[in-house]
Amino acid sequence: MQCRHQTAHTLFGQVPASLSPSWTMPHTSPTPRAVPWWVERAETLLASKDVRTLDLGALWELFERCSFVQENVEPDLLLIDVRERPELQALWKSFEARAHSVTEALDEAGEDVAQQLRTGDLAPALFRERWERLGFTEAAGRASTAADDWLEGLLRISRVTTGQNRPPFGQVNMASRAQRISDFLSITSPGQHDTIYDLGCGNGKFAITVAASCSAQVKGVEYGQTYVESARRNGERFALRNLEFIHSDVRDVDLSDGTAFYLFFPFWGEVAHAVARTLGDIARARDITVYASGPRHDYGEHFLEQVSQGALCLAPQRQDFADVMVLRSAAFS
Known part of the structure:
Protein backbone atom coordinates (compact mmCIF):
# COMPACT_ATOMS: atom_id res chain seq x y z
CA MET A 1 0.00 0.00 0.00
CA GLN A 2 1.24 3.47 -0.81
CA CYS A 3 2.23 5.14 2.44
CA ARG A 4 3.41 8.55 1.37
CA HIS A 5 0.99 11.42 1.29
CA GLN A 6 -0.14 11.91 -2.30
CA THR A 7 -1.01 15.14 -4.08
CA ALA A 8 -2.78 15.62 -7.36
CA HIS A 9 -1.27 18.12 -9.78
CA THR A 10 -3.11 19.83 -12.59
CA LEU A 11 -0.99 20.98 -15.54
CA PHE A 12 -2.14 23.95 -17.60
CA GLY A 13 -0.76 24.57 -21.08
CA GLN A 14 -0.81 27.85 -23.01
CA VAL A 15 -2.81 28.11 -26.22
CA PRO A 16 -0.58 29.05 -29.19
CA ALA A 17 -1.35 32.55 -30.56
CA SER A 18 -1.49 31.20 -34.10
CA LEU A 19 -4.64 29.24 -33.40
CA SER A 20 -7.89 30.83 -34.51
CA PRO A 21 -10.47 31.62 -31.79
CA SER A 22 -12.61 28.69 -32.94
CA TRP A 23 -9.79 26.35 -31.87
CA THR A 24 -9.17 27.94 -28.48
CA MET A 25 -9.62 25.50 -25.55
CA PRO A 26 -12.70 26.37 -23.45
CA HIS A 27 -12.06 27.63 -19.91
CA THR A 28 -12.39 24.87 -17.33
CA SER A 29 -11.98 24.79 -13.56
CA PRO A 30 -8.91 23.06 -12.14
CA THR A 31 -9.41 19.36 -11.45
CA PRO A 32 -10.17 18.92 -7.74
CA ARG A 33 -7.52 17.15 -5.69
CA ALA A 34 -8.35 13.63 -4.67
CA VAL A 35 -9.47 13.09 -1.08
CA PRO A 36 -6.27 12.59 0.97
CA TRP A 37 -5.45 8.98 1.74
CA TRP A 38 -5.48 9.54 5.50
CA VAL A 39 -9.12 10.71 5.65
CA GLU A 40 -10.69 7.27 5.37
CA ARG A 41 -8.26 5.82 7.93
CA ALA A 42 -8.90 8.65 10.39
CA GLU A 43 -12.67 8.28 10.05
CA THR A 44 -12.40 4.51 10.62
CA LEU A 45 -10.26 5.01 13.72
CA LEU A 46 -12.67 7.60 15.10
CA ALA A 47 -15.52 5.12 14.65
CA SER A 48 -13.68 2.31 16.49
CA LYS A 49 -14.70 1.07 19.93
CA ASP A 50 -14.45 3.06 23.14
CA VAL A 51 -10.89 2.61 24.45
CA ARG A 52 -12.30 1.95 27.95
CA THR A 53 -13.74 -1.34 26.68
CA LEU A 54 -10.52 -2.60 25.03
CA ASP A 55 -7.90 -4.93 26.46
CA LEU A 56 -4.14 -4.44 26.17
CA GLY A 57 -3.82 -6.28 22.85
CA ALA A 58 -6.67 -4.42 21.17
CA LEU A 59 -5.26 -1.11 22.40
CA TRP A 60 -1.87 -1.97 20.89
CA GLU A 61 -3.47 -2.74 17.52
CA LEU A 62 -5.31 0.59 17.63
CA PHE A 63 -2.13 2.39 18.74
CA GLU A 64 -0.17 1.01 15.78
CA ARG A 65 -2.90 2.03 13.32
CA CYS A 66 -2.97 5.56 14.73
CA SER A 67 0.83 5.75 14.67
CA PHE A 68 0.90 4.70 11.04
CA VAL A 69 -1.26 7.68 10.06
CA GLN A 70 0.67 10.14 12.24
CA GLU A 71 4.04 8.99 10.95
CA ASN A 72 3.08 9.04 7.27
CA VAL A 73 1.16 12.30 6.96
CA GLU A 74 3.64 14.98 5.97
CA PRO A 75 2.97 18.26 7.83
CA ASP A 76 3.42 20.48 4.78
CA LEU A 77 1.00 18.44 2.73
CA LEU A 78 -1.46 18.32 5.62
CA LEU A 79 -1.55 22.13 5.54
CA ILE A 80 -2.38 21.98 1.85
CA ASP A 81 -5.16 19.46 2.51
CA VAL A 82 -6.70 21.70 5.16
CA ARG A 83 -6.39 24.83 3.03
CA GLU A 84 -8.18 23.17 0.13
CA ARG A 85 -10.70 21.35 2.32
CA PRO A 86 -11.20 23.41 5.52
CA GLU A 87 -13.53 20.80 6.99
CA LEU A 88 -10.56 18.43 7.32
CA GLN A 89 -9.04 20.54 10.09
CA ALA A 90 -11.72 19.42 12.53
CA LEU A 91 -11.29 15.80 11.40
CA TRP A 92 -7.53 15.91 11.99
CA LYS A 93 -7.94 17.48 15.44
CA SER A 94 -10.46 14.80 16.39
CA PHE A 95 -8.12 12.11 15.13
CA GLU A 96 -5.18 13.49 17.15
CA ALA A 97 -7.36 13.54 20.27
CA ARG A 98 -8.34 9.94 19.57
CA ALA A 99 -4.70 8.90 19.16
CA HIS A 100 -3.84 10.59 22.46
CA SER A 101 -6.62 8.78 24.31
CA VAL A 102 -5.47 5.44 22.85
CA THR A 103 -1.90 6.10 24.04
CA GLU A 104 -3.07 6.99 27.54
CA ALA A 105 -5.24 3.87 27.76
CA LEU A 106 -2.37 1.69 26.50
CA ASP A 107 0.01 3.16 29.09
CA GLU A 108 -2.50 2.54 31.86
CA ALA A 109 -3.21 -1.07 30.82
CA GLY A 110 0.49 -1.85 30.49
CA GLU A 111 1.34 -0.31 33.84
CA ASP A 112 -1.34 -2.43 35.51
CA VAL A 113 0.35 -5.64 34.27
CA ALA A 114 3.81 -4.29 35.10
CA GLN A 115 2.66 -3.56 38.67
CA GLN A 116 1.38 -7.12 39.03
CA LEU A 117 4.74 -8.45 37.87
CA ARG A 118 6.68 -6.17 40.21
CA THR A 119 4.65 -7.21 43.26
CA GLY A 120 4.61 -10.90 42.38
CA ASP A 121 0.82 -10.98 42.06
CA LEU A 122 1.28 -12.26 38.51
CA ALA A 123 3.39 -15.38 39.04
CA PRO A 124 5.31 -16.88 36.07
CA ALA A 125 2.79 -19.66 35.43
CA LEU A 126 -0.11 -17.19 35.49
CA PHE A 127 1.71 -14.72 33.25
CA ARG A 128 2.43 -17.45 30.70
CA GLU A 129 -1.17 -18.63 30.79
CA ARG A 130 -2.41 -15.08 30.34
CA TRP A 131 -0.72 -14.49 26.98
CA GLU A 132 -0.84 -18.07 25.65
CA ARG A 133 -4.59 -18.42 26.12
CA LEU A 134 -5.17 -15.45 23.79
CA GLY A 135 -4.17 -17.70 20.91
CA PHE A 136 -1.86 -17.72 17.92
CA THR A 137 -4.36 -17.42 15.07
CA GLU A 138 -3.25 -14.71 12.67
CA ALA A 139 -5.73 -11.86 12.36
CA ALA A 140 -7.28 -11.22 8.96
CA GLY A 141 -5.29 -8.61 7.06
CA ARG A 142 -2.65 -8.33 9.80
CA ALA A 143 0.56 -10.28 10.32
CA SER A 144 -0.15 -10.60 14.02
CA THR A 145 -1.97 -12.69 16.59
CA ALA A 146 -3.86 -11.82 19.77
CA ALA A 147 -0.98 -13.14 21.90
CA ASP A 148 1.56 -11.05 19.96
CA ASP A 149 -0.55 -7.91 20.22
CA TRP A 150 -0.81 -8.36 23.99
CA LEU A 151 2.92 -8.94 24.50
CA GLU A 152 4.02 -6.17 22.15
CA GLY A 153 1.52 -3.78 23.71
CA LEU A 154 2.91 -4.59 27.14
CA LEU A 155 6.50 -4.14 26.00
CA ARG A 156 5.77 -1.38 23.46
CA ILE A 157 7.96 -3.26 20.99
CA SER A 158 7.28 -3.15 17.25
CA ARG A 159 7.60 -6.35 15.25
CA VAL A 160 10.39 -5.02 13.05
CA THR A 161 12.94 -2.41 14.13
CA THR A 162 15.19 -0.86 11.48
CA GLY A 163 16.54 2.23 13.21
Whole structure:
Protein backbone atom coordinates (compact mmCIF):
# COMPACT_ATOMS: atom_id res chain seq x y z
CA MET A 1 0.00 0.00 0.00
CA GLN A 2 1.24 3.47 -0.81
CA CYS A 3 2.23 5.14 2.44
CA ARG A 4 3.41 8.55 1.37
CA HIS A 5 0.99 11.42 1.29
CA GLN A 6 -0.14 11.91 -2.30
CA THR A 7 -1.01 15.14 -4.08
CA ALA A 8 -2.78 15.62 -7.36
CA HIS A 9 -1.27 18.12 -9.78
CA THR A 10 -3.11 19.83 -12.59
CA LEU A 11 -0.99 20.98 -15.54
CA PHE A 12 -2.14 23.95 -17.60
CA GLY A 13 -0.76 24.57 -21.08
CA GLN A 14 -0.81 27.85 -23.01
CA VAL A 15 -2.81 28.11 -26.22
CA PRO A 16 -0.58 29.05 -29.19
CA ALA A 17 -1.35 32.55 -30.56
CA SER A 18 -1.49 31.20 -34.10
CA LEU A 19 -4.64 29.24 -33.40
CA SER A 20 -7.89 30.83 -34.51
CA PRO A 21 -10.47 31.62 -31.79
CA SER A 22 -12.61 28.69 -32.94
CA TRP A 23 -9.79 26.35 -31.87
CA THR A 24 -9.17 27.94 -28.48
CA MET A 25 -9.62 25.50 -25.55
CA PRO A 26 -12.70 26.37 -23.45
CA HIS A 27 -12.06 27.63 -19.91
CA THR A 28 -12.39 24.87 -17.33
CA SER A 29 -11.98 24.79 -13.56
CA PRO A 30 -8.91 23.06 -12.14
CA THR A 31 -9.41 19.36 -11.45
CA PRO A 32 -10.17 18.92 -7.74
CA ARG A 33 -7.52 17.15 -5.69
CA ALA A 34 -8.35 13.63 -4.67
CA VAL A 35 -9.47 13.09 -1.08
CA PRO A 36 -6.27 12.59 0.97
CA TRP A 37 -5.45 8.98 1.74
CA TRP A 38 -5.48 9.54 5.50
CA VAL A 39 -9.12 10.71 5.65
CA GLU A 40 -10.69 7.27 5.37
CA ARG A 41 -8.26 5.82 7.93
CA ALA A 42 -8.90 8.65 10.39
CA GLU A 43 -12.67 8.28 10.05
CA THR A 44 -12.40 4.51 10.62
CA LEU A 45 -10.26 5.01 13.72
CA LEU A 46 -12.67 7.60 15.10
CA ALA A 47 -15.52 5.12 14.65
CA SER A 48 -13.68 2.31 16.49
CA LYS A 49 -14.70 1.07 19.93
CA ASP A 50 -14.45 3.06 23.14
CA VAL A 51 -10.89 2.61 24.45
CA ARG A 52 -12.30 1.95 27.95
CA THR A 53 -13.74 -1.34 26.68
CA LEU A 54 -10.52 -2.60 25.03
CA ASP A 55 -7.90 -4.93 26.46
CA LEU A 56 -4.14 -4.44 26.17
CA GLY A 57 -3.82 -6.28 22.85
CA ALA A 58 -6.67 -4.42 21.17
CA LEU A 59 -5.26 -1.11 22.40
CA TRP A 60 -1.87 -1.97 20.89
CA GLU A 61 -3.47 -2.74 17.52
CA LEU A 62 -5.31 0.59 17.63
CA PHE A 63 -2.13 2.39 18.74
CA GLU A 64 -0.17 1.01 15.78
CA ARG A 65 -2.90 2.03 13.32
CA CYS A 66 -2.97 5.56 14.73
CA SER A 67 0.83 5.75 14.67
CA PHE A 68 0.90 4.70 11.04
CA VAL A 69 -1.26 7.68 10.06
CA GLN A 70 0.67 10.14 12.24
CA GLU A 71 4.04 8.99 10.95
CA ASN A 72 3.08 9.04 7.27
CA VAL A 73 1.16 12.30 6.96
CA GLU A 74 3.64 14.98 5.97
CA PRO A 75 2.97 18.26 7.83
CA ASP A 76 3.42 20.48 4.78
CA LEU A 77 1.00 18.44 2.73
CA LEU A 78 -1.46 18.32 5.62
CA LEU A 79 -1.55 22.13 5.54
CA ILE A 80 -2.38 21.98 1.85
CA ASP A 81 -5.16 19.46 2.51
CA VAL A 82 -6.70 21.70 5.16
CA ARG A 83 -6.39 24.83 3.03
CA GLU A 84 -8.18 23.17 0.13
CA ARG A 85 -10.70 21.35 2.32
CA PRO A 86 -11.20 23.41 5.52
CA GLU A 87 -13.53 20.80 6.99
CA LEU A 88 -10.56 18.43 7.32
CA GLN A 89 -9.04 20.54 10.09
CA ALA A 90 -11.72 19.42 12.53
CA LEU A 91 -11.29 15.80 11.40
CA TRP A 92 -7.53 15.91 11.99
CA LYS A 93 -7.94 17.48 15.44
CA SER A 94 -10.46 14.80 16.39
CA PHE A 95 -8.12 12.11 15.13
CA GLU A 96 -5.18 13.49 17.15
CA ALA A 97 -7.36 13.54 20.27
CA ARG A 98 -8.34 9.94 19.57
CA ALA A 99 -4.70 8.90 19.16
CA HIS A 100 -3.84 10.59 22.46
CA SER A 101 -6.62 8.78 24.31
CA VAL A 102 -5.47 5.44 22.85
CA THR A 103 -1.90 6.10 24.04
CA GLU A 104 -3.07 6.99 27.54
CA ALA A 105 -5.24 3.87 27.76
CA LEU A 106 -2.37 1.69 26.50
CA ASP A 107 0.01 3.16 29.09
CA GLU A 108 -2.50 2.54 31.86
CA ALA A 109 -3.21 -1.07 30.82
CA GLY A 110 0.49 -1.85 30.49
CA GLU A 111 1.34 -0.31 33.84
CA ASP A 112 -1.34 -2.43 35.51
CA VAL A 113 0.35 -5.64 34.27
CA ALA A 114 3.81 -4.29 35.10
CA GLN A 115 2.66 -3.56 38.67
CA GLN A 116 1.38 -7.12 39.03
CA LEU A 117 4.74 -8.45 37.87
CA ARG A 118 6.68 -6.17 40.21
CA THR A 119 4.65 -7.21 43.26
CA GLY A 120 4.61 -10.90 42.38
CA ASP A 121 0.82 -10.98 42.06
CA LEU A 122 1.28 -12.26 38.51
CA ALA A 123 3.39 -15.38 39.04
CA PRO A 124 5.31 -16.88 36.07
CA ALA A 125 2.79 -19.66 35.43
CA LEU A 126 -0.11 -17.19 35.49
CA PHE A 127 1.71 -14.72 33.25
CA ARG A 128 2.43 -17.45 30.70
CA GLU A 129 -1.17 -18.63 30.79
CA ARG A 130 -2.41 -15.08 30.34
CA TRP A 131 -0.72 -14.49 26.98
CA GLU A 132 -0.84 -18.07 25.65
CA ARG A 133 -4.59 -18.42 26.12
CA LEU A 134 -5.17 -15.45 23.79
CA GLY A 135 -4.17 -17.70 20.91
CA PHE A 136 -1.86 -17.72 17.92
CA THR A 137 -4.36 -17.42 15.07
CA GLU A 138 -3.25 -14.71 12.67
CA ALA A 139 -5.73 -11.86 12.36
CA ALA A 140 -7.28 -11.22 8.96
CA GLY A 141 -5.29 -8.61 7.06
CA ARG A 142 -2.65 -8.33 9.80
CA ALA A 143 0.56 -10.28 10.32
CA SER A 144 -0.15 -10.60 14.02
CA THR A 145 -1.97 -12.69 16.59
CA ALA A 146 -3.86 -11.82 19.77
CA ALA A 147 -0.98 -13.14 21.90
CA ASP A 148 1.56 -11.05 19.96
CA ASP A 149 -0.55 -7.91 20.22
CA TRP A 150 -0.81 -8.36 23.99
CA LEU A 151 2.92 -8.94 24.50
CA GLU A 152 4.02 -6.17 22.15
CA GLY A 153 1.52 -3.78 23.71
CA LEU A 154 2.91 -4.59 27.14
CA LEU A 155 6.50 -4.14 26.00
CA ARG A 156 5.77 -1.38 23.46
CA ILE A 157 7.96 -3.26 20.99
CA SER A 158 7.28 -3.15 17.25
CA ARG A 159 7.60 -6.35 15.25
CA VAL A 160 10.39 -5.02 13.05
CA THR A 161 12.94 -2.41 14.13
CA THR A 162 15.19 -0.86 11.48
CA GLY A 163 16.54 2.23 13.21
CA GLN A 164 19.62 0.52 14.68
CA ASN A 165 22.70 0.12 12.48
CA ARG A 166 23.46 -3.56 11.97
CA PRO A 167 26.93 -4.97 12.61
CA PRO A 168 28.64 -7.12 9.98
CA PHE A 169 26.84 -10.47 9.67
CA GLY A 170 23.91 -9.05 11.69
CA GLN A 171 20.22 -9.08 10.76
CA VAL A 172 17.35 -6.59 11.01
CA ASN A 173 15.79 -6.93 14.45
CA MET A 174 12.56 -8.92 14.23
CA ALA A 175 10.65 -9.69 17.41
CA SER A 176 9.92 -13.38 17.93
CA ARG A 177 6.37 -14.55 17.40
CA ALA A 178 4.45 -15.58 20.51
CA GLN A 179 3.79 -19.06 19.15
CA ARG A 180 7.54 -19.61 18.77
CA ILE A 181 8.18 -18.46 22.34
CA SER A 182 5.46 -20.82 23.58
CA ASP A 183 6.99 -23.67 21.59
CA PHE A 184 10.42 -23.01 23.09
CA LEU A 185 9.00 -23.08 26.62
CA SER A 186 7.16 -26.34 25.91
CA ILE A 187 10.25 -28.02 24.47
CA THR A 188 12.73 -26.92 27.13
CA SER A 189 10.46 -26.82 30.23
CA PRO A 190 12.91 -24.47 31.97
CA GLY A 191 13.15 -24.39 35.76
CA GLN A 192 15.05 -22.50 38.43
CA HIS A 193 18.26 -24.43 37.79
CA ASP A 194 18.34 -23.54 34.09
CA THR A 195 20.05 -20.65 32.34
CA ILE A 196 18.61 -19.55 29.00
CA TYR A 197 20.54 -17.46 26.51
CA ASP A 198 18.78 -15.40 23.85
CA LEU A 199 21.60 -14.80 21.38
CA GLY A 200 20.99 -11.66 19.34
CA CYS A 201 18.10 -10.64 21.59
CA GLY A 202 17.28 -7.31 19.90
CA ASN A 203 14.70 -5.33 21.90
CA GLY A 204 14.17 -8.26 24.22
CA LYS A 205 10.66 -9.54 23.48
CA PHE A 206 11.68 -13.19 23.78
CA ALA A 207 13.97 -12.75 26.79
CA ILE A 208 11.53 -10.65 28.80
CA THR A 209 8.55 -12.88 27.98
CA VAL A 210 10.45 -16.03 28.96
CA ALA A 211 11.84 -14.46 32.16
CA ALA A 212 8.32 -13.46 33.19
CA SER A 213 6.96 -16.90 32.26
CA CYS A 214 9.36 -19.19 34.14
CA SER A 215 11.85 -19.31 37.03
CA ALA A 216 14.99 -19.87 34.93
CA GLN A 217 17.75 -17.32 34.62
CA VAL A 218 17.47 -15.55 31.25
CA LYS A 219 20.34 -13.70 29.60
CA GLY A 220 19.94 -11.70 26.41
CA VAL A 221 23.07 -10.97 24.38
CA GLU A 222 22.97 -8.12 21.88
CA TYR A 223 25.56 -6.12 19.94
CA GLY A 224 23.32 -3.10 19.19
CA GLN A 225 23.51 -0.61 22.05
CA THR A 226 20.14 1.01 21.32
CA TYR A 227 18.43 -2.38 21.50
CA VAL A 228 20.14 -3.27 24.77
CA GLU A 229 19.18 0.04 26.37
CA SER A 230 15.54 -0.45 25.36
CA ALA A 231 15.50 -4.04 26.63
CA ARG A 232 17.09 -3.06 29.95
CA ARG A 233 14.50 -0.32 30.51
CA ASN A 234 11.73 -2.86 30.06
CA GLY A 235 13.44 -5.35 32.34
CA GLU A 236 13.74 -2.72 35.07
CA ARG A 237 10.12 -1.74 34.57
CA PHE A 238 8.99 -5.29 35.41
CA ALA A 239 11.63 -5.84 38.13
CA LEU A 240 12.48 -9.30 36.79
CA ARG A 241 15.35 -10.47 38.98
CA ASN A 242 16.03 -13.49 36.74
CA LEU A 243 16.72 -11.33 33.67
CA GLU A 244 19.98 -9.84 32.41
CA PHE A 245 20.99 -8.13 29.17
CA ILE A 246 24.59 -8.24 27.99
CA HIS A 247 25.87 -5.63 25.55
CA SER A 248 28.59 -7.46 23.66
CA ASP A 249 29.68 -9.29 20.55
CA VAL A 250 28.29 -12.78 21.14
CA ARG A 251 31.71 -14.26 20.36
CA ASP A 252 33.15 -12.52 23.42
CA VAL A 253 30.59 -13.86 25.91
CA ASP A 254 31.14 -16.88 28.17
CA LEU A 255 28.13 -19.12 27.42
CA SER A 256 29.32 -22.13 29.39
CA ASP A 257 26.62 -21.86 32.09
CA GLY A 258 23.79 -22.06 29.56
CA THR A 259 21.40 -24.99 29.45
CA ALA A 260 19.18 -23.71 26.62
CA PHE A 261 19.97 -21.37 23.74
CA TYR A 262 17.52 -19.50 21.55
CA LEU A 263 18.46 -17.99 18.18
CA PHE A 264 15.97 -16.36 15.82
CA PHE A 265 18.30 -15.95 12.80
CA PRO A 266 20.22 -13.14 14.54
CA PHE A 267 23.36 -13.42 12.41
CA TRP A 268 24.94 -15.34 9.57
CA GLY A 269 28.34 -16.08 8.04
CA GLU A 270 31.39 -16.16 10.28
CA VAL A 271 29.46 -15.14 13.41
CA ALA A 272 26.96 -17.97 12.97
CA HIS A 273 29.85 -20.37 12.36
CA ALA A 274 31.67 -19.26 15.52
CA VAL A 275 28.52 -19.50 17.68
CA ALA A 276 27.64 -22.97 16.37
CA ARG A 277 31.18 -24.13 17.09
CA THR A 278 31.01 -22.73 20.64
CA LEU A 279 27.68 -24.42 21.31
CA GLY A 280 29.09 -27.67 19.93
CA ASP A 281 31.95 -27.46 22.42
CA ILE A 282 29.51 -26.85 25.29
CA ALA A 283 27.33 -29.75 24.13
CA ARG A 284 30.27 -32.13 24.43
CA ALA A 285 30.64 -31.18 28.11
CA ARG A 286 27.04 -30.90 29.29
CA ASP A 287 23.44 -31.44 28.30
CA ILE A 288 22.04 -28.44 26.41
CA THR A 289 19.20 -27.64 24.03
CA VAL A 290 19.60 -25.31 21.06
CA TYR A 291 16.49 -23.80 19.47
CA ALA A 292 17.67 -22.25 16.21
CA SER A 293 15.30 -20.72 13.70
CA GLY A 294 16.35 -19.54 10.26
CA PRO A 295 17.37 -20.62 6.76
CA ARG A 296 19.61 -23.64 6.34
CA HIS A 297 21.99 -21.88 3.95
CA ASP A 298 24.77 -19.87 5.63
CA TYR A 299 23.07 -20.20 9.00
CA GLY A 300 21.61 -23.61 9.75
CA GLU A 301 24.43 -25.36 7.94
CA HIS A 302 26.83 -24.35 10.73
CA PHE A 303 24.68 -26.14 13.32
CA LEU A 304 24.31 -29.15 11.05
CA GLU A 305 28.10 -29.27 10.87
CA GLN A 306 28.11 -29.80 14.64
CA VAL A 307 25.65 -32.65 14.11
CA SER A 308 27.93 -34.29 11.57
CA GLN A 309 30.83 -33.92 14.02
CA GLY A 310 28.88 -35.71 16.75
CA ALA A 311 28.44 -32.79 19.15
CA LEU A 312 24.72 -32.23 18.61
CA CYS A 313 21.82 -34.34 17.44
CA LEU A 314 18.88 -32.97 15.47
CA ALA A 315 15.30 -33.61 16.51
CA PRO A 316 12.78 -34.52 13.78
CA GLN A 317 11.40 -31.58 11.84
CA ARG A 318 7.89 -30.45 12.74
CA GLN A 319 5.41 -29.16 10.19
CA ASP A 320 4.32 -26.11 12.18
CA PHE A 321 7.94 -25.08 12.76
CA ALA A 322 9.63 -26.13 9.54
CA ASP A 323 12.34 -23.45 9.87
CA VAL A 324 13.26 -24.45 13.43
CA MET A 325 16.08 -26.80 14.32
CA VAL A 326 15.91 -28.28 17.80
CA LEU A 327 19.32 -29.68 18.68
CA ARG A 328 20.49 -31.45 21.82
CA SER A 329 23.78 -32.70 23.16
CA ALA A 330 24.47 -35.97 21.38
CA ALA A 331 26.39 -37.44 24.33
CA PHE A 332 23.42 -36.98 26.69
CA SER A 333 20.54 -37.89 24.38
